[in-house]
Amino acid sequence: MTDHRIPLAGVIGNPVAHSRSPDVHGHWLKRYDLPGHYIPLHVEDIDLEQVLRSLPQMGFAGVNVTIPHKVRAMELADFISDRVTLIGAANTLTFRDGKIYADNTDAYGFLASLRQGAPDWNAAAGPALVLGAGGASRAIVSALLEAGAPEVVVANRTRSKAEGLRADFGARLRVVEWVTSGDQIADMATVVNTTSLGMQGQPALKLDLSGFKRGQVVTDIVYTPLMTPFLSEAKSRGATVVDGLGMLLHQAVPGFERWFGQRPEVDDDLRRAILG
Numbered sequence: 616m617t618d619h620r621i622p623l624a625g626v627i628g629n630p631v632a633h634s635r636s637p638d639v640h641g642h643w644l645k646r647y648d649l650p651g652h653y654i655p656l657h658v659e660d661i662d663l664e665q666v667l668r669s670l671p672q673m674g675f676a677g678v679n680v681t682i683p684h685k686v687r688a689m690e691l692a693d694f695i696s697d698r699v700t701l702i703g704a705a706n707t708l709t710f711r712d713g714k715i716y717a718d719n720t721d722a723y724g725f726l727a728s729l730r731q732g733a734p735d736w737n738a739a740a741g742p743a744l745v746l747g748a749g750g751a752s753r754a755i756v757s758a759l760l761e762a763g764a765p766e767v768v769v770a771n772r773t774r775s776k777a778e779g780l781r782a783d784f785g786a787r788l789r790v791v792e793w794v795t796s797g798d799q800i801a802d803m804a805t806v807v808n809t810t811s812l813g814m815q816g817q818p819a820l821k822l823d824l825s826g827f828k829r830g831q832v833v834t835d836i837v838y839t840p841l842m843t844p845f846l847s848e849a850k851s852r853g854a855t856v857v858d859g860l861g862m863l864l865h866q867a868v869p870g871f872e873r874w875f876g877q878r879p880e881v882d883d884d885l886r887r888a889i890l891g
């Protein structure tokens with residue numbers, strides 16, 4: 616039987632009001648003149664399973680998942696992608712034939728953003744430095760390894776968490792103490808901040824940034840402000856910088872395509888719409 620209902624998708628979180636996903640998907644629905652709605656859904660932990668089982672019956676094609684449900688969503692899914700296994704969390708669920716398929720699109724979003732913002736970037740050109748060892752870091756480390764980085768160096772305030780990444784990602788990952796000398800950065804082809812440091816209202820990223828130089832590609836997951844002090848310093852020393860908004864926008868692409876049947880563009884129009 617053909618389903619003639621208007622396709623629905625949304626984002627599940629707690630809180631969810633801060634999520635930019637409804638703006639991103641809403642922009643694309645309008646832009647491509649597609650029937651459909653994308654709805655923010657505030658869901659308590661205790662209700663998550665019931666909600667995920669009910670949504671397909673209500674006509675939902677899928678949902679994005681944000682804090683704090685990314686790990687539990689993975690556990691509740693019927694099928695999980697290799698990427699979800701590697702990262703240990705899901706951010707994109709698709710409902711099909713009564714089953715839940717879980718994916719994590721953060722690694723895709725990271726790579727697509729770098730390739731758009733720094734077209735000459737080549738992961739294989741040299742080692743990458745990743746600051747932080749949380750969920751975003753795991754996605755980015757997996758992306759960098761897959762893209763061919765010869766080595767990924769991880770520095771985190773809590774060293775044991777970085778050691779956990781090494782256990783999961785293997786020999787091409789090296790753990791170092793927090794970066795205190797400019798030389799450590801100078802050796803890198805790619806540098807990524809995956810911590811919330813530098814975000815509006817958060818402490819600054821404390822690091823010796825004197826090693827930044829031309830030829831490096833530097834990016835941040837923080838996008839408020841777009842030009843973090845970290846990126847600004849890298850830029851002033853000649854590095855190519857890519858802001859964090861791109862990853863947020865690109866990670867939404869695979870879900871939109873699966874649920875609404877159109878591969879959407881990440882362009883300046885969208886960036887302007889999201890920045891308001």
Ligand code: ATR
Pocket residue numbers: 746747748749750751752771772773774776809810811812818
């Ligand atoms: P996300 O899913 O966005 O990666 P997370 O899992 O909470 O969020 O991870 C946050 C990262 O930012 C961690 O690497 C964290 O370091 P710890 O593992 O030591 O907690 C890092 N971070 C957050 N606040 C920090 C601070 N004030 N100084 C240094 N690192 C910080």
